[in-house]
Amino acid sequence: MLELRQLSKSYNGRPVLANLSWHFKAGEFVSIMGDSGVGKSTLLNLIAGLDTPDANGEAPIVIDGIPMSGLDDDAATRLRRARMGFIFQAFHVLPHLTLLQNVALPLLLNGLPTARAAEMLDAVGLAGREHDFPHQISGGQMQRVAIARALVHRPALVLADEPTGNLDPDTADAILTLLQREIKATGACAIMVTHSQLAAKKTDKILLLSQTGLQETTIVNPFAQ
Numbered sequence: 147m148l149e150l151r152q153l154s155k156s157y158n159g160r161p162v163l164a165n166l167s168w169h170f171k172a173g174e175f176v177s178i179m180g181d182s183g184v185g186k187s188t189l190l191n192l193i194a195g196l197d198t199p200d201a202n203g204e205a206p207i208v209i210d211g212i213p214m215s216g217l218d219d220d221a222a223t224r225l226r227r228a229r230m231g232f233i234f235q236a237f238h239v240l241p242h243l244t245l246l247q248n249v250a251l252p253l254l255l256n257g258l259p260t261a262r263a264a265e266m267l268d269a270v271g272l273a274g275r276e277h278d279f280p281h282q283i284s285g286g287q288m289q290r291v292a293i294a295r296a297l298v299h300r301p302a303l304v305l306a307d308e309p310t311g312n313l314d315p316d317t318a319d320a321i322l323t324l325l326q327r328e329i330k331a332t333g334a335c336a337i338m339v340t341h342s343q344l345a346a347k348k349t350d351k352i353l354l355l356s357q358t359g360l361q362e363t364t365i366v367n368p369f370a371q
């Protein structure tokens with residue numbers, strides 16, 4: 147579904163990611179862990195197209211067989227809009243739209259019927275709150291709106307950066323269960339960056355990012371948060 151081929155990124159000549167290669171499959175929920183500053187968010191931003199990889203002659207990011215580097219801005223935007231869902235702080239719920247309008251946005255942008263927006267709000271436990279505005283709901287509820295919006299158009303690839311970062315353990319667990327259920331229901335591939343071992347344990351596969359690259363790990367400390 148998503149292939150990284152010798153993906154590298156430097157900032158001002160300082161390498162952050164060097165020659166990363168990995169194949170992410172459809173239907174897989176994967177977490178990426180690793181030390182602070184190792185480049186996890188950078189990796190997610192590169193996959194999301196919010197940042198550009200170093201040029202190395204290869205096509206370093208290939209989605210469904212399509213090299214991202216071969217697309218012009220419009221084509222890349224269309225692909226992102228149709229095929230990806232984001233749960234990033236930077237893509238926060240828009241304050242002037244109701245919860246229903248927020249969740250319907252990806253459907254509208256893709257020219258799809260909007261009925262599924264209400265179904266998704268229901269699925270995330272917010273039925274009856276459709277016409278509330280973001281300032282009227284809690285942080286955990288906001289995160290559920292962000293998940294509903296990220297999944298409403300059935301994207302093939304879901305990218306999540308610390309989706310349970312500021313939440314209490316029970317809310318975090320409920321949100322991850324929901325995310326897991328929706329990913330399995332839609333057959334999407336989801337990549338979640340997290341520092342939380344509890345969050346990582348909910349995923350099919352844990353990848354550790356270090357200076358030597360990505361590697362699968364099963365080492366999870368059951369006592370750590």
Ligand SMILES: Nc1ncnc2c1ncn2[C@@H]1O[C@H](COP(=O)(O)OP(=O)(O)OP(=O)(O)O)[C@@H](O)[C@H]1O
Binds near residue numbers: 186
């Ligand atoms: N736009 C940028 N310009 C310059 N350096 C950057 C930029 N974005 C990230 N970096 C650097 O790249 C490195 C990796 O940052 P990144 O945010 O990807 O790490 P991370 O693994 O997500 O860290 P954390 O777990 O603390 O969030 C850091 O040294 C950071 O300073």
